[in-house]
Amino acid sequence: MTTTTHAPSRGCYQRGCRRPECAQANYRYMSRLRLEHSRGQRRRTDTTQSRHHIERLMAADWTQAQIARAAGLVHHIISDIRHGKQTISNATAYAILSVPIGPPPANIRDVDATGTTRRLRALVAIGWPIEQLAPQLGIFPTALGNIARGELANVRATTADSVALLYQHLIRESGPSNRARILARKKGWHGPADWDDIDNPNCRPDTSTASTELGFRERAQLRREEIIHLAWHGDTPEQILARLNGEVSISTVRQIVQDWRTGEKRDRKQVAA
Structure with a gap:
């Protein structure tokens, strides 16, 4: 029987997948959840403390985008909290409270996202799905997906550097996911070999061999x-x-x-x- 490769997850199980590995991921999640409930632990918390922390950061000249990137969160989460969101996950609260109070560090600066977006797309094109890249970069999959889809004009300089470093390491071999390759082909994303100057916004991919990459x-x-x-x-x-x-x-x-x-x-x- 032919099978396809995809990362097992509870989310995949919730969408209807019944592969053993996805069912097991859901079982582990529910087991931990029941254990936490029996101990009186909760996975979500009130946003009051996080909202206060965000306001203190903004008073110290941080922007919402800078706070989100420093915390490794999607930008809209910070905005939602400031505008009355009642609860957030414990992990989100911890990420926000981990950002130190004071002026934003000098290295928190934005750079053009072109090269970062192209590198992420190129890695997907050779079989590396966003879900596997995100943990290696310490970035939430949703946030990394936003960059790959070209939804951000600029990214944090340290993010660009991290993606560039991982890119140099992973382009040496094909990734494990055929679904990632299919996704990239459907979206018209180009692999590493198609770029002469991947950071140059004016550079266009070389598509002369694109039709022969796959027979x-x-x-x-x-x-x-x-x-x-x-x-x-x-x-x-x-x-x-x-x-x-x-x-x-x-x-x-x-x-x-x-x-x-x-x-x-x-x-x-x-x-x-």
Whole structure:
């Protein structure tokens, strides 16, 4: 049986995936949650202390964006707390309270995000998903995803440096995720080999060899793995076809799903005969 590679998580389980590793991730989460409840521990806390800390930082000339980046949080979380959000996770509160009171450090400066965005996209294009990159950078996956999608014009200089360093290390080998490669191809993200000057906003990717990076068989295999992953999530062949934007026929989707469910792959020569 053909399988696809994806990072196990409770979130994946909640979206309908029933792979053993995702089910186990959900079981571990719920076990810890029940244990914490039995001990009277809670995962969320009142925002009063965090809001007061944010206001003290802003009085010391910090901006909301600087506080968010220093705490490793998404920008809107700081804004939500200031505008009346009642509770946040303990981890978020700890991250905010860990930012020391005083003027913002000199090294907290913004730089153009072009190179950082391109590097993240290039890593995804060779099989490194955002979910695996984020822990290595000490950045929340959501925040790193915002950068990769090009939603930020500027990033913290230290973030840019960290991504550049990790990029130099990881481009030496392909990543483990075919789904990441599929995502990058669908979004038109370019790999490391396509860039002559990845930090130059005026540089354009070299697409002369893009069509030959993956042959017909490789593209078919990646598409097959994506169909199987969606079937794992409980999507019907019709739903899968819609998510693939009609890239394959409904008969092909149904056949791949049937092959996966039965553990057998049809013999095309025999069918043709």
